[in-house]
Structures are given as structure tokens and as C-alpha cells.
Amino acid sequence: MNNIIASLIPGPVSVPDKVLAVYRNNYGSPDLDKDFLDLYNQTEQKLQQILGTQNRVIMQTGEGMLGLWGALKSCLKPGDRVVSVCTGVFGYGIAEMAESIGATVRKLSLPYNETVSDIAELEKLVAEFNPVMITAVHCETPSGTLNPLSEIARIKRTHGVKLFCVDSVASAGGMPVEADRHLIDLCLNGSQKCLSAPPSMTFVALSNAAWEIIDRVNYIGYDAFKPFKNAQRDFYFPNTMYWHGIAALDAAATLILEEGLEAVFKRHRQAMEYCIGRVTQMGLELYAAPHAVKSPSVTAVKLPANTDWAQFDASCRSKGLAIAGSYGPLAGHVFRIGHMGSQADIRLLETGMNILESVI
Amino acid sequence: MNNIIASLIPGPVSVPDKVLAVYRNNYGSPDLDKDFLDLYNQTEQKLQQILGTQNRVIMQTGEGMLGLWGALKSCLKPGDRVVSVCTGVFGYGIAEMAESIGATVRKLSLPYNETVSDIAELEKLVAEFNPVMITAVHCETPSGTLNPLSEIARIKRTHGVKLFCVDSVASAGGMPVEADRHLIDLCLNGSQKCLSAPPSMTFVALSNAAWEIIDRVNYIGYDAFKPFKNAQRDFYFPNTMYWHGIAALDAAATLILEEGLEAVFKRHRQAMEYCIGRVTQMGLELYAAPHAVKSPSVTAVKLPANTDWAQFDASCRSKGLAIAGSYGPLAGHVFRIGHMGSQADIRLLETGMNILESVI
Numbered sequence: 204m205n206n207i208i209a210s211l212i213p214g215p216v217s218v219p220d221k222v223l224a225v226y227r228n229n230y231g232s233p234d235l236d237k238d239f240l241d242l243y244n245q246t247e248q249k250l251q252q253i254l255g256t257q258n259r260v261i262m263q264t265g266e267g268m269l270g271l272w273g274a275l276k277s278c279l280k281p282g283d284r285v286v287s288v289c290t291g292v293f294g295y296g297i298a299e300m301a302e303s304i305g306a307t308v309r310k311l312s313l314p315y316n317e318t319v320s321d322i323a324e325l326e327k328l329v330a331e332f333n334p335v336m337i338t339a340v341h342c343e344t345p346s347g348t349l350n351p352l353s354e355i356a357r358i359k360r361t362h363g364v365k366l367f368c369v370d371s372v373a374s375a376g377g378m379p380v381e382a383d384r385h386l387i388d389l390c391l392n393g394s395q396k397c398l399s400a401p402p403s404m405t406f407v408a409l410s411n412a413a414w415e416i417i418d419r420v421n422y423i424g425y426d427a428f429k430p431f432k433n434a435q436r437d438f439y440f441p442n443t444m445y446w447h448g449i450a451a452l453d454a455a456a457t458l459i460l461e462e463g464l465e466a467v468f469k470r471h472r473q474a475m476e477y478c479i480g481r482v483t484q485m486g487l488e489l490y491a492a493p494h495a496v497k498s499p500s501v502t503a504v505k506l507p508a509n510t511d512w513a514q515f516d517a518s519c520r521s522k523g524l525a526i527a528g529s530y531g532p533l534a535g536h537v538f539r540i541g542h543m544g545s546q547a548d549i550r551l552l553e554t555g556m557n558i559l560e561s562v563i
Numbered sequence: 564m565n566n567i568i569a570s571l572i573p574g575p576v577s578v579p580d581k582v583l584a585v586y587r588n589n590y591g592s593p594d595l596d597k598d599f600l601d602l603y604n605q606t607e608q609k610l611q612q613i614l615g616t617q618n619r620v621i622m623q624t625g626e627g628m629l630g631l632w633g634a635l636k637s638c639l640k641p642g643d644r645v646v647s648v649c650t651g652v653f654g655y656g657i658a659e660m661a662e663s664i665g666a667t668v669r670k671l672s673l674p675y676n677e678t679v680s681d682i683a684e685l686e687k688l689v690a691e692f693n694p695v696m697i698t699a700v701h702c703e704t705p706s707g708t709l710n711p712l713s714e715i716a717r718i719k720r721t722h723g724v725k726l727f728c729v730d731s732v733a734s735a736g737g738m739p740v741e742a743d744r745h746l747i748d749l750c751l752n753g754s755q756k757c758l759s760a761p762p763s764m765t766f767v768a769l770s771n772a773a774w775e776i777i778d779r780v781n782y783i784g785y786d787a788f789k790p791f792k793n794a795q796r797d798f799y800f801p802n803t804m805y806w807h808g809i810a811a812l813d814a815a816a817t818l819i820l821e822e823g824l825e826a827v828f829k830r831h832r833q834a835m836e837y838c839i840g841r842v843t844q845m846g847l848e849l850y851a852a853p854h855a856v857k858s859p860s861v862t863a864v865k866l867p868a869n870t871d872w873a874q875f876d877a878s879c880r881s882k883g884l885a886i887a888g889s890y891g892p893l894a895g896h897v898f899r900i901g902h903m904g905s906q907a908d909i910r911l912l913e914t915g916m917n918i919l920e921s922v923i
Contacts, residue, residue: 212592226586232572265625268802272785402803425632442628443762
């Protein structure tokens with residue numbers, strides 16, 4: 204990190220000491236020691252609270268993309284119909300991933316600075332195409348936007364779509380995901396965003412409808428969900444679990460629940476408001492369209508005209524601020540300020556915004 | 564770990580303090596900070612030395628099975644012919660994995676307590692079947708055996724087999740793998756065996772022949788190797804890398820190289836000899852056949868007649884010794900003593916063997 208005093212990269216974020224502390228220990232064998240199973244079960248319960256679900260939550264060793272691939276490959280067969288809500292890099296990315304495994308995908312294609320608003324268009328698409336799965340990204344990190352899940356959930360219910368697959372990697376733990384209320388069958392998450400753990404764990408909440416399809420599709424691979432179906436009951440996991448990684452998830456979830464979900468969500472909203480307020484005062488322009496929903500975990504800002512991203516980034520870093528550029532078509536045009544997990548801290552943001560103000 | 568004073572489970576093993584120390588730090592962004600790329604490159608060089616290869620070594624976030632799946636899925640298309648050397652749980656397992664993705668597999672099927680000795684039989688199979696890939700497991704952890712790679716390599720060369728795929732998860736870092744001398748195209752490894760790091764990282768050495776086929780097969784997924792082809796050159800990894808995990812691999816590799824490869828290998832051989840000596844003196848019988856090659860990293864022992872594994876295990880644990888049962892057809896009949904990585908320590912083994920002696 205060198206001289207960085209405000210790390211506001213939108214994940215991985217700084218890991219709190221209480222989470223890092225789990226790595227001081229040596230544990231036993233996750234294959235043999237009952238203590239591991241107890242930890243796994245207890246962590247599952249905490250993650251259920253954070254996601255707002257009574258569905259089972261599986262945890263796998265790997266970065267968040269593991270859960271995205273695992274969900275699509277575990278549930279889709281070639282020719283299956285999918286409707287993908289695309290409002291940014293990951294929304295379009297998931298559509299492409301589904302296509303790459305043979306699904307037939309129809310996209311609700313919106314510009315990268317939008318969130319779903321004309322729900323009638325989505326409803327028409329779903330009614331006509333009759334998909335087995337709707338995919339959506341809750342928080343589009345590269346755009347700093349948040350898609351409304353409740354409206355999509357209503358369409359899922361009305362049209363009897365079997366599976367609603369939501370990437371909540373950058374929202375879970377920082378704002379309500381409410382997987383059950385939003386009828387989410389596959390709720391996909393990673394450890395390094397609002398949970399403030401290192402980027403080594405994926406966790407996914409799976410509905411009974413999802414488990415039925417997972418059973419039938421019978422996909423096999425490292426990312427496969429099926430081997431986790433009876434893993435706890437039989438104490439037999441498909442590979443050697445990462446005890447430190449589960450312990451880190453547990454510690455991270457504990458911190459969130461001890462603070463209280465409402466308090467954590469409020470802290471994130473306030474961080475967003477502070478951040479948007481400061482950048483607007485500086486005369487900078489938000490990337491998200493005015494009517495698009497902004498995410499409490501990350502703010503995307505248009506790079507000022509005639510500004511070179513590499514130079515701008517270097518200037519910020521030389522003064523101790525780490526921010527991020529963006530991806531895909533947004534690269535070089537948008538920069539991003541993370542305020543997720545341990546970053547949702549007004550004092551830290553104040554330090555960062557003061558540096559930003561001195562650079563622009 | 565409670566009261567365990569000698570943990571001799573054959574992986575994950577106790578992680579040395581110098582490796583755990585990397586988890587005390589917070590790092591920057593592996594997507595953006597050049598320091599991460601430097602660490603990745605430097606770790607690659609150390610792993611090359613340990614594996615005896617000049618081939619590139621990729622590192623992925625996940626348990627060792629990630630590399631096994633990644634290798635088969637990245638290189639095989641349905642209908643491709645594979646010859647699998649099967650001398651234990653993992654040898655047969657890899658054959659099944661290859662079959663599950665559509666390959667046509669012929670097995671050299673040996674009992675689980677054997678290692679390859681009649682090389683003529685393998686040569687006949689390869690000559691007749693003309694496979695694109697030969698698979699073999701170097702150390703069969705569940706059996707405590709070690710397959711001779713040099714003879715298989717000779718057959719690969721003689722018959723122009725494109726790919727030699729070796730699972731060296733439980734041997735690398737504890738004995739010579741010599742990937743280049745043994746013409747290994749896909750050399751698959753995990754972090755939690757002889758390297759004594761936590762079970763979160765996979766690393767794989769890939770030959771040019773392997774990269775060519777990976778390019779052509781063009782497999783996509785979390786476990787795919789192709790996105791790593793230019794990841795270092797372009798500083799663009801397929802997902803957010805696990806900085807702590809790479810740092811742990813680096814620290815573990817550094818410990819091995821500082822001790823010196825020859826010294827480390829000797830320490831493992833001596834640990835094996837001590838372990839075999841003690842269990843033989845106790846009147847216990849090795850699981851491996853007399854002429855089978857025993858592994859310097861793990862010893863498998865027949866459970867004494869009329870002994871219940873669960874009770875035996877509980878007795879050992881109550882006195883402070885953790886050992887492991889075995890898998891598949893060996894479950895309930897064989898127990899295993901790990902002497903890999905941090906366990907290859909005569910004093911630790913002495914403590915463990917004294918407890919074992921008091922229990923049998």
C-alpha cells in the first residue's frame with residue numbers, strides 16, 4: 204500500500220483486524236474435525252441473516268466469479284432460455300457467460316449508466332420468451348448503480364419463471380438484498396466487497412427450486428453446486444475446505460450483525476450521500492444517469508474532460524488516495540470511489556475526498 | 564485443534580509462522596497495484612524451481628481440485644482419447660473426471676496398493692490407443708504410494724503423446740517432481756501439502772504444447788487456464804486475485820528454497836524411513852505392496868484386524884495424535900500418517916509414533 208492513506212478501491216477493501224485475526228491460528232482438518240462443520244453451519248446462519256433468506260447458503264473456495272460460473276453451469280443446459288437484465292459490465296457479462304455454455308439469451312439492454320425503470324419492457328420480453336431463468340446484477344460496481352430487484356421479482360412470479368439469479372457480490376452486507384422477499388433462487392456473493400474479507404470465498408444462497416434443477420442438470424466440476432447438497436448432512440465436502448476462509452467469512456458476518464444490519468445499511472447510505480455530495484460540490488459529474496438508482500457501495504464519476512486517467516490516478520496516489528478506473532467501454536472515461544464495508548466511514552471518505560479535491 | 568499435540572493428517576498441515584505472517588497485512592488492489600504483479604512473477608519463479616521446470620506456472624484461487632478440473636476441461640474435447648494410470652483413489656478419480664467431460668478413457672488399472680512397475684503393459688496400451696493425453700498421479704495420498712514418472716515420460720516421448728498430465732499435489736515441495744525432465748505438460752499442485760500453506764491456492768506448470776491445446780480448445784469457466792495466458796503480460800487477470808494467497812505461496816516457497824531443495828527432500832525421506840520403521844516395529848503392516856514405491860510424504864498403514872476406525876481414531880485423538888483414515892474402498896481398512904511439509908520433522912513424528920504405540 205506504500206503511502207496510501209485512503210484506499211477507496213471498490214473491492215477488495217481493507218480487512219478489519221478482527222477478520223485478519225482468524226489467520227493467526229492453525230486449525231485442524233476440515234475433512235475430519237467436527238469443529239469445522241460447526242463453524243460452517245454457524246457461518247451459514249449468519250450469511251442467511253445478511254442475505255435475508257432461509258435458503259441454504261453454500262460456501263466455496265474461490266473469488267466471486269466462481270459463484271457466477273457455478274450458478275450458470277449448475278442450472279443451465281444448452282438451449283435453455285434466459286432473459287438477462289443488462290445495465291452494465293457484469294449484466295452483459297453474465298449474458299455472455301450464459302451464451303458461452305449454450306443457453307439462448309435475450310437481453311434487456313440498457314446503457315451502462317441506467318438502471319431498470321421501464322419494467323413493462325422487461326415484462327414483455329419475459330412474457331414472449333418464457334425463459335427458465337432471469338439474471339440480474341444488483342449492484343453494477345463499474346457503473347455505481349443499483350437495480351431494483353422487487354419489480355423484477357414481480358415479473359418472475361407473474362410469469363412463473365423458475366429461476367431468478369442475482370449477482371449481489373457488491374451489495375450483500377451493505378444494503379438489503381432480501382433474497383426471500385425478492386424470490387431470488389440463486390443469490391451470488393463474494394467475500395471482498397461489503398463483507399470486508401479477503402477475496403477468497405464465494406457464497407451462494409439456493410432455493411429449493413434451484414436445488415431441484417441443480418439435481419437434474421447434474422453438472423460436474425470444481426464450481427459445481429450439486430456436491431454441496433448433502434455436504435453438511437454427510438460431513439463430506441467435494442474438496443478440502445479452506446478453514447481460514449470460512450473463519451474469515453464468519454468473523455466478517457459477525458461484525459456486521461453485531462453492528463446491526465440497519466446500522467450497517469445506514470452507514471453505507473450516509474457514505475454514498477457524503478461521497479456524492481462532495482464530488483458534486485467539486486463540480487464533477489456522476490456517471491449514473493440522473494434517474495438511475497445509485498449504489499450505497501460505490502460511486503462512479505465521469506473523468507473531467509481532457510484528463511488522462513493514468514496521470515490522474517498517479518496524482519491521487521502520490522497524495523495518498525487510491526481510487527479505481529472502470530472496465531470495458533467505461534475504461535478511461537469513468538473513475539470509481541468505493542464506500543463499501545470498511546470504507547463506509549465518513550472520516551476515511553473525508554480524507555479521500557479532500558485529496559481528490561486537491562488533485563482535480 | 565484442542566488437545567492435539569501431533570497433527571499428522573496428510574494435509575492440510577500446520578502452517579509455519581512465517582507463512583501465517585503474510586495474513587497480518589492489508590494489501591492494495593491486485594487489479595491495480597504493480598506490486599501485486601511483481602509478487603506473482605516472483606512467486607512463479609520460486610515455484611518453477613520447486614517443480615523443476617522452465618514452463619510458466621499459473622496460480623488460481625481455489626483448492627487443488629481446481630487445477631485438476633481446469634487441466635482436463637481446458638485441454639480435452641469430447642471424444643479425445645486419454646490413457647489414465649490408475650493406482651489409487653485419485654488416479655481412478657481423474658479417469659472418471661475425464662470421462663465426465665466426454666473423453667474416451669482407457670485405464671491402466673492396478674490395485675490401490677501398487678505403483679506402476681510393468682511398464683510394458685502401459686506401453687502396449689498407449690501404442691494401441693494413441694491417446695492425446697496420459698494422466699498419472701505422482702503421490703497417491705490415500706495409498707501412501709509414489710508412481711515413477713520417468714518411465715511414463717519415456718513412453719510419452721516414444722509414442723509422441725501430446726500431453727502428459729501429472730497430479731503432483733501431494734509430492735511437490737517434498738520430493739523431486741522434475742517436471743521438465745519428466746516431460747510433464749500439465750503439472751498440477753495445491754498449497755496445503757508439502758508447501759505447508761493453507762488450502763486456498765492451486766498452481767499449475769504448463770508447457771508450450773499445453774498452451775497450444777488450451778488455445779485451441781478455448782474452454783471458458785472459472786477453472787479455465789486460457790485467461791491466464793497473457794494475464795501477466797497485460798496485467799489483466801480473469802478475476803480479482805487473492806493477494807494473501809499468493810503471498811502465502813511465496814512465503815512457503817521461500818522457506819523451501821532457503822532450506823535448500825536437497826535438504827528438504829532428504830528431510831522427507833528421513834521422515835518416511837522413521838515412520839515406516841516405527842510402525843513396522845509396532846507390528847503394523849504397511850498398506851502399500853512390498854515392491855510398490857512408498858511416498859516420502861505420507862505412509863498408509865493397515866488398520867489392525869478387528870479394530871474399529873472410529874474408536875481407534877478417538878483413542879489417538881484423546882491422547883493428542885491426529886491421523887487420518889482413507890477414502891473410497893480403503894475407508895475403514897487403512898489409516899494414514901502424514902509426514903509432509905511441516906510434518907516432516909522427526910521430533911514431531913516421534914511424539915506421534917509414541918502415542919500411536921500406546922494406543923494399538
